[in-house]
Amino acid sequence: MGRWLELSNEILFVYYLASNLIYLALLITAVWRNTWHRRRLAGLRLERLQVSPFTPPITLIVPAHNEEAFIVDSVRALSELYYPDLEIVVVNDGSRDNTLSRLKSAFQLRAARLLYLPQIATAQVRESYRSTIDPRLLVLDKEPAGSKADAINAGINVASSPYICVVDADSILEKESLLRIMAGVFSDSQSVVAAGGIVRVLNGCELSKGELHKVGLPRHSIEILQIIEYLRAFLIGREAWAYFNALPIISGAFGIFSTDLVREVNGFRPHAIGEDFDLVVRMHRRLHEQQKEYHIAFVPDPTCWTEVPSDLRSLARQRARWHKGLIDTLWPNRDMLCRRRYGRVGWVLLYMWVFEFMAPLVELIGYSTIILAAVLGMLSRQFFVLFLIFGYAFATLISIGSVLLEEMTYRRYSDWREVGRLLFFCLFEHFPYRQMTMLWRLQGIWQYLRGDLAWGEIKRMQTSTGAMQKQNATRSFTEQ
Amino acid sequence: MDFASRLPTEFGLVGLIVEAILFSVAGIVTLIAFIAVRRWYRGRHFQRLSERTFALRSQWNDILSGTVPAASWRLKPLDCEIVESILLDRLELAALPEELPPLLNCLRNSGLLDMRIRQARAERGWKRRAALVTLGRTRAPEAVPALAEALRAEDEETRIAAVRGLGQTELAAAAIPVIENLLWGSRPIPDHIIKNALLNCCHNSPGILLRYLKESTGRARVLLARVLGELATPELGEDLILLATDSDAEVRASAARAMGNSLPAFALPVLSAMVTDSEWFVRLRAVVALGSINHSGRIRPLLRALCDANRHVRLRAAWVLAQLGSNLDDIFNQVVETRDNYAVQAFISELERSGAIEDLIKALEKRDGQNQAHQILLETLHATRHNIAHGVKFLSASAGAH
Numbered sequence: 001m002g003r004w005l006e007l008s009n010e011i012l013f014v015y016y017l018a019s020n021l022i023y024l025a026l027l028i029t030a031v032w033r034n035t036w037h038r039r040r041l042a043g044l045r046l047e048r049l050q051v052s053p054f055t056p057p058i059t060l061i062v063p064a065h066n067e068e069a070f071i072v073d074s075v076r077a078l079s080e081l082y083y084p085d086l087e088i089v090v091v092n093d094g095s096r097d098n099t100l101s102r103l104k105s106a107f108q109l110r111a112a113r114l115l116y117l118p119q120i121a122t123a124q125v126r127e128s129y130r131s132t133i134d135p136r137l138l139v140l141d142k143e144p145a146g147s148k149a150d151a152i153n154a155g156i157n158v159a160s161s162p163y164i165c166v167v168d169a170d171s172i173l174e175k176e177s178l179l180r181i182m183a184g185v186f187s188d189s190q191s192v193v194a195a196g197g198i199v200r201v202l203n204g205c206e207l208s209k210g211e212l213h214k215v216g217l218p219r220h221s222i223e224i225l226q227i228i229e230y231l232r233a234f235l236i237g238r239e240a241w242a243y244f245n246a247l248p249i250i251s252g253a254f255g256i257f258s259t260d261l262v263r264e265v266n267g268f269r270p271h272a273i274g275e276d277f278d279l280v281v282r283m284h285r286r287l288h289e290q291q292k293e294y295h296i297a298f299v300p301d302p303t304c305w306t307e308v309p310s311d312l313r314s315l316a317r318q319r320a321r322w323h324k325g326l327i328d329t330l331w332p333n334r335d336m337l338c339r340r341r342y343g344r345v346g347w348v349l350l351y352m353w354v355f356e357f358m359a360p361l362v363e364l365i366g367y368s369t370i371i372l373a374a375v376l377g378m379l380s381r382q383f384f385v386l387f388l389i390f391g392y393a394f395a396t397l398i399s400i401g402s403v404l405l406e407e408m409t410y411r412r413y414s415d416w417r418e419v420g421r422l423l424f425f426c427l428f429e430h431f432p433y434r435q436m437t438m439l440w441r442l443q444g445i446w447q448y449l450r451g452d453l454a455w456g457e458i459k460r461m462q463t464s465t466g467a468m469q470k471q472n473a474t475r476s477f478t479e480q
Numbered sequence: 481m482d483f484a485s486r487l488p489t490e491f492g493l494v495g496l497i498v499e500a501i502l503f504s505v506a507g508i509v510t511l512i513a514f515i516a517v518r519r520w521y522r523g524r525h526f527q528r529l530s531e532r533t534f535a536l537r538s539q540w541n542d543i544l545s546g547t548v549p550a551a552s553w554r555l556k557p558l559d560c561e562i563v564e565s566i567l568l569d570r571l572e573l574a575a576l577p578e579e580l581p582p583l584l585n586c587l588r589n590s591g592l593l594d595m596r597i598r599q600a601r602a603e604r605g606w607k608r609r610a611a612l613v614t615l616g617r618t619r620a621p622e623a624v625p626a627l628a629e630a631l632r633a634e635d636e637e638t639r640i641a642a643v644r645g646l647g648q649t650e651l652a653a654a655a656i657p658v659i660e661n662l663l664w665g666s667r668p669i670p671d672h673i674i675k676n677a678l679l680n681c682c683h684n685s686p687g688i689l690l691r692y693l694k695e696s697t698g699r700a701r702v703l704l705a706r707v708l709g710e711l712a713t714p715e716l717g718e719d720l721i722l723l724a725t726d727s728d729a730e731v732r733a734s735a736a737r738a739m740g741n742s743l744p745a746f747a748l749p750v751l752s753a754m755v756t757d758s759e760w761f762v763r764l765r766a767v768v769a770l771g772s773i774n775h776s777g778r779i780r781p782l783l784r785a786l787c788d789a790n791r792h793v794r795l796r797a798a799w800v801l802a803q804l805g806s807n808l809d810d811i812f813n814q815v816v817e818t819r820d821n822y823a824v825q826a827f828i829s830e831l832e833r834s835g836a837i838e839d840l841i842k843a844l845e846k847r848d849g850q851n852q853a854h855q856i857l858l859e860t861l862h863a864t865r866h867n868i869a870h871g872v873k874f875l876s877a878s879a880g881a882h
Contacts (some may be wrong), residue, residue, distance in 0.1 A: 039606045043613035043641055045648070055712050067868045085694055112833050186672035189636060294782045386497045393504035407515050416519065423512060 005373045012366035013387070019355050026240040027401045033239050034409045037300055040187070046179045049186075051083055058163045058178060058256065061155030064090055067169040068097040072106040073210030074169050079134055080211075083178040087161055088137045090169075093151035094144025096147075103139055107131040112138070120153040120267035128158075147251070149268035149275040156259065156267050159219075165256045166276075171308060172202060172212050173254065177302035181256055184299030191292045193258040194283060196250035197244075197302035198234045200227050200412065201227045203310055212305055217418045220313060224425045225433045226308045232402040233407070235300060242298035246344035248284070249295070250354060252276035254304030257298045261286070273453060274325020281333050284345045302411060316440040323444030324453065326357055360441040392430050399426040403461035511622075533562050540566070544582055550590035564592055568617045584620055593620055600626040608633075609641035616645025623649060628657035631665065639669050642854060647677025652688060653683035659692045662700045671703055676720060678707045686711040690719050705734035712738030717746050724750050729759040736762060740769035747773050752781040760790040767793060771800035783814055786823040798830035809843040 049055050050080070060078055064071050071090070078088055092100045103109060109129035113311040116125050123145035131137035141147055142154050152166055163182075167173060185192040204218030217224055241247045250257075252275060253294060262268075265282045271280040280296065287294045330353055336342045337350050370387075373379035403422050447453075536559060542548040553559035571583050577694060587593045596618070599611035605667040612630050615623040623645070630642035636763045637728075658677055661669070682689055689708045696704055705723060712720060720742065725737035736754050739747040747769065755765035767785045772780045785797035801811055808831075831837040 040637065042610060043644055045644075048676060048680075051680065052676050054672055054679070054706075110832075110835075112829070132835060180535065181588075186670060187640060189668050355706050379492075383494055383497070386494060386501065390497050390501045390504065393501055393508065397504045397507045397511070400508055404515055404632050407518065419519070423515070 002378060004363070005179035005369050005376075005378060007374060007380065008365055009371035012362065012370065015217060015354075015362050015366070016391055019359075020391070020398070022355065023236070023395075023398050026039075026236050027398055027405075029240040029243055029403060030236040031401075032406075033243050034235065034300060034405055036148035038409050041301060044183055044187075046082075046176055046183065047250070049179050049183055050084055052084070055084050055179075055182065056163060057087060057161035058083060058182070059087040059089055059155070059159035059161040059259070061159065061164055061166050061167050062088065062090045062170045063093055063145070063151035063155065063166075064095065064099050065093040065148075065151070065269055066095045066097045066099060067104055068095070068099045070170045070210075070420050071099050074101050074102065074171075075107065075137065077172065077210035078167065079136065080175065081173060081178055082175050083182075086136055087159070088134075089155040090139045091151040092139060092141045093148075093157045094142065099140055100139070103131070106270055107137055107139075108133050109137075109336050116140075116158060118154075118157055119263055120151050120157055122154040122157065122270075125154055145270065147270050147272075149272055150270045152275075153267040153270065156262055159259050161287075162259055164262065165254070165255050166252060166303070168207075168253045168306060171199075171459055172207065172210065172305040174212065174303045174305075177254070177304065178256075181299050184297055184302075185256070188295055188297060190293055190295040192297050193261050193287065194250055195237065195297040195299055196247070196255040197298075197304055197412075198238075198300050198455070199230060199251045199253045199304050199306050201230055202305040202307045207304060208386045215412050217413065217415075217421055218310070219312055220320055221425060221428070222312060223308060223310055223393075224421065225429055226315075228399055228402065228422060228426055228429050230308075231406050232399060234298075235405045236398070236402055238298045239300055241298065241348060244344050244348075245295055246284075246348040247296045247298055248280060248345065248348050249274075249325050250280050250298075253306045257283075271322060271453075272325070273328045276444060278324060278329040281329055281345075281349070281375075283334070285333065285336060285342065288342045288345065289470065303412075303479075312436075316443070320444035321446060323357075323360075323441040324448045326352065326447065327448050330357055360438040360445070363435075363438050395430040395434070396426055397428045509671040528558065529562070532558055536562050536566070542587050546589060547588075550586075554590050557829065560592070564614070564858070567592075568614065571619055572617060580619065584618070587618055593618060593622065597623065597626045600630060606646045609638055611647040612638070612641040613648070614645075616648030617652065619649050621649075621651060621653060622649065623653050624657070627654065631657055631669075632667070636667070636669070639667060640673055643669055643673050643677045647673075647680040650680045650683075652681055652685040655685075655688050659688070659704070662703065663692065671699075675703060675707055675838070678704075679710060682707065682711055686716060688714060690716060692724070702728060702730040702734075705731040709734035709737035712741045714741065714743045714746075717742050721750060724754060729757075729762055729792075732757060732759070732762045733765040736765035736769050739766075740772040742773075744775035748775050748777050748781075749832055751778075755781045755785050758789075760793055763788060763790065763793045764796055766838070767796045771796075771803065779811060779814070783818060783823075785817060786826060787818050787820040794826045798823075798826040801827060802830040802834050802836055805836075808840045812840055812844075852874060 060081075062075065062078065067074070075088065075090060090103060092103070109131055112128050112130040116128065118125075123143040125140050125142045127141045129139040129141070131139075138158065138159065140154050142151065145151070154393070155166075156164060165178065165181075181195050181197050185195050201218070201223065203220075203223045204216045205212055206214040206216065217227070231253065238247060238249075244284065255276065257279075261283060261453075262279070265279070265286050267279075268275040269278050269282075286384075309318050330349065333349065336346050339346045342349075370379065370384060374381055374384045381403070400423060403419070403426060407419065489778075493667050511818055536543065536553065539548050539871060543550075543553065553563055567583055567587055571580065574580050574583065584593075593615075596611050596615050600608060600623075600727055608630070612627060616629055627642050627645045627649070630638055630645075630800070633639050633642070643658055646658050655678055658674060658681070662674060670824055673674050678689065686708055689704050689711070693701060693704045693708065703726075705726075708723075716738070720735050720738050723731055724739070726732050726735065729733050732754065736751065739751050739754075751766045751773070755770070757766065763785060767782065770785075779801070782801050785793050786801065788794050802808075805812065812827070815824055818824075828837070831840055857874065
């Protein structure tokens with residue numbers, strides 16, 4: 001027993017130290033990269049990209065399942081994005097509500113004879129429609145297949161542009177976001193096969209006709225804590241991994257991909273739980289196996305605003321599902337770990353195994369053994385308390401670092417009080433919020449082992465002009 | 481359990497952890513203080529900026545004419561920044577050539593231009609890059625040599641800033657260093673940035689591109705041809721024929737694009753030949769170009785493209801034919817006469833998509849002396865409104881009867 005506790009505490013100590021030091025290194029890299037990116041933006045003229053004949057077309061793919069509340073405003077907002085050559089493909093994935101009829105009446109859709117070549121196998125496409133008022137809009141009505149990936153794949157099959165951009169129906173893209181993300185792609189001397197932008201939290205913001213009217217912080221603490229998490233994940237994590245050309249994930253809510261490459265890897269895996277993570281890892285794999293030079297980029301200024309769960313139950317389901325998605329991608333790709341053939345990606349996947357997938361297990365075992373050892377008098381209580389304080393203070397430092405990065409770069413929260421609130425909530429991210437997410441992620445592991453791979457349903461808060469209106473609508477797959 | 485309990489005493493780990501805690505707490509306090517001070521400083525800076533901008537704007541005409549001496553603002557960093565920013569914005573927005581000289585004179589007489597040229601040559605890192613982009617925005621001819629020098633910089637970001645700067649001058653002279661660097665330089669710059677810069681610089685003199693194109697090979701040749709494809713004018717006519725027969729398919733595709741801007745009588749025979757090119761994307765480009773020239777002879781090559789084996793070429797040809805508007809019934813008859821089911825299907829789909837199918841039906845109904853084939857066509861077209869696939873079968877039969 002004593003030997004086991006000792007070993008456990010040793011592992012926890014090293015694990016915690018390594019995790020924090022890696023994050024510190026990522027923070028330093030991200031501060032440098034974000035500053036670099038901001039300076040680069042000073043010389044960029046987006047209006048020239050907008051009129052350039054060399055700006056390649058993009059197909060926006062919008063999977064929609066029971067999205068009647070949002071779909072019309074959402075498509076309207078997408079059609080007003082600043083980009084010279086857009087194609088918008090909405091895939092109605094067997095909605096049981098009025099998603100399709102609302103689209104039909106709002107955009108005067110008429111049935112179109114479309115040669116649908118299912119290069120990537122999908123559920124059957126029942127009908128295709130073109131808008132008579134906006135020729136760029138194509139709507140596919142397909143049989144439901146129970147997965148967002150299948151709907152996106154149908155969109156990929158009809159996409160006619162060299163790049164596709166997958167956007168959730170309930171997400172809001174800023175007007176210049178496509179130009180900004182493509183500017184990042186063009187400025188890269190390597191061939192960019194995919195690029196991700198930043199995803200921010202929509203809760204608390206004001207919307208008007210599908211467009212962001214005012215950025216604000218939500219009222220609930222659980223939502224603010226997620227804002228800090230998103231800032232840390234995107235501004236620190238993704239920026240740093242992309243710098244090392246080992247970005248393992250591009251958010252499903254907003255990312256662009258080379259259409260040819262996505263088709264080459266057979267699109268999104270239909271029953272993947274974390275289809276975005278899975279796709280990017282398979283793209284890395286394919287390109288490394290072909291020994292091609294490529295870059296998967298992260299561009300921090302194009303922004304997509306998306307809703308996050310506003311109640312604990314929905315958040316718990318989401319986090320459990322994310323963790324299932326993590327295992328669901330890591331396990332089939334375990335042969336990439338630390339292999340020279342896969343370069344840095346193999347090492348980042350090792351990081352994902354050790355510090356993402358195993359984190360809740362290590363934390364659970366660690367907390368239990370430290371408490372047990374302290375209770376049994378086998379551990380210096382002074383050391384125990386100091387170690388916990390150190391862990392908490394260091395992790396809080398990283399969280400505050402992400403708020404600082406936001407301040408130094410994009411400053412979306414302009415009000416003093418909002419920044420003050422963000423800083424205040426940084427104090428709670430590592431206690432008790434982190435412990436709560438640990439339990440939810442453990443739940444995810446358990447569900448995965450039992451074979452429970454359902455997405456679950458999440459209560460949706462519709463953000464609208466001036467107020468938050470709680471709806472009973474549920475979403476099945478249009479979350480991040 | 482010895483490990484954790486021994487370390488504090490034997491290795492002084494407690495002391496180390498206390499130090500680490502202090503470091504973390506100090507870090508937290510520093511970051512929060514930094515955020516607060518930065519916010520306060522920025523607030524103050526923007527307030528001063530606003531006040532000084534207002535003051536300088538109120539005497540703007542005097543500053544521009546030199547009545548207010550440059551010495552009064554040039555040596556004050558904030559004032560200098562504001563005046564330069566206003567000047568550059570005006571230079572970019574200047575719609576008429578006569579608006580430029582007073583703005584450029586102000587830049588020159590105040591020494592601002594010389595300062596930026598010096599920075600572009602002597603500074604390093606972001607300061608140099610910022611100077612390069614600013615120099616480009618001045619659109620001053622004397623900025624070109626300094627920008628051209630930066631094309632040889634070791635750092636890629638500096639080279640990118642130099643190309644962007646050269647592009648922003650919109651001067652034909654600025655295109656030459658960009659092209660020469662592309663042809664003979666050893667340090668790479670992303671293609672998209674070069675293309676946009678050349679597009680800006682050569683829009684009044686595409687002949688520069690043609691001159692260099694003749695002596696270029698490989699990637700540079702494709703890139704120059706691509707830019708030329710966007711800028712070609714009817715005057716370049718005969719030179720474009722050479723490109724239309726180039727061994728590189730990308731160059732031929734660009735030539736086809738350029739032909740869209742040539743005189744119709746000249747472009748038509750070339751494009752008609754290109755519609756049968758061995759590469760599908762060259763044929764596609766030729767079809768698009770045929771869509772942009774106004775000549776009755778284009779229908780025949782478009783009909784040939786409508787029967788192309790490649791789906792993209794076929795659909796594009798259908799789109800162009802459906803856009804012609806007049807004589808749709810004649811065109812439709814010619815399409816049916818091709819006896820190519822795919823061609824007929826592509827054309828009808830396009831007519832239906834564009835809403836022109838109703839016009840076609842009316843035109844066919846108005847025809848005098850309808851023969852049996854017309855009757856079949858009409859029935860088929862009525863049917864296509866419900867089921868095109870079914871209609872195509874009828875049409876195949878009608879083509880046979882015709």
